[in-house]
Amino acid sequence: MAVRSSPLALTVLALLHYRPLHPYGMQRLIKDWGKDQVVNVGQRTSLYRTIDRLTEAGLVRVRATERDQAYPERTVYEITDEGRATARTWLDDMLATPRRDFPEFPAALSHLLMIAPREALSALERRAARVAATLADHDEVLAANARDGHGRVAGIETEYARTMAAAEHAWLLAVIDDLRSGALTWEGAT
Incomplete structure (x- = not known):
């Protein structure tokens, strides 16, 4: 089998x-x-x-x-x-081999038109705060690995996750800035 x-x-x-x-x-x-x-x-x-x-x-x-x-x-x-x-x-x-994953967040982004920009702003601000906390957690794990003398390979998945979270955080902050400034807007449901 x-x-x-x-x-x-x-x-x-x-x-x-x-x-x-x-x-x-x-x-x-x-x-x-x-x-x-x-x-x-x-x-x-x-x-x-x-x-x-x-x-x-x-x-x-x-x-x-x-x-x-x-x-x-x-x-x-x-x-x-x-x-x-x-x-x-x-x-x-x-x-x-890269795989096409289907995580929730991009699926939710693809339906952003269902809500008003101010609702999207609020949700994305909350997400950015959570991603920032995740970054801090990753930094703690990586620092502990280094402090404990573990080689880089012992935390390589955390290093990758931190890199992905940092990229997401930077992207979120840019979109949040665009929502706040009005550079990104649409007619959403109210």
Whole structure:
């Protein structure tokens, strides 16, 4: 059974590449290593579904079931040779091939005519403040990585996210200025 690549599936394979883990351990490491900034693990069920798909495809397998009185029974997974090869293929493809993502923000921008310019201004100002806070968070993570002696590669995804957020923030400020000055206007719903 062929399984489609996804950021979460690649992350699971990458974690298991380093050592066998149970799902709770995977989720904890994803958060501890800051990978939750690029992979959605807010719902543990998506992690379990991904592990099931990878198991069915033969990319991971059950290594053991741990029993501990302090915790419920935990299934420990390990990566297979096919899983290692697949992870490398997915990684190469994700690094080399731009994909068309369909995020919410550009979709919302494409319907800006539904609201009045003053409403758009208010929403974009709120977004700019949130993006500025995200930039500050990224700066903290990058500074901590540097302070802790981690190499650049340890935070390369944060560096990328910060660069994208900085570009968005600059663009937002320019559009906000145009809305305030009247250089950008339209007849919107009231």
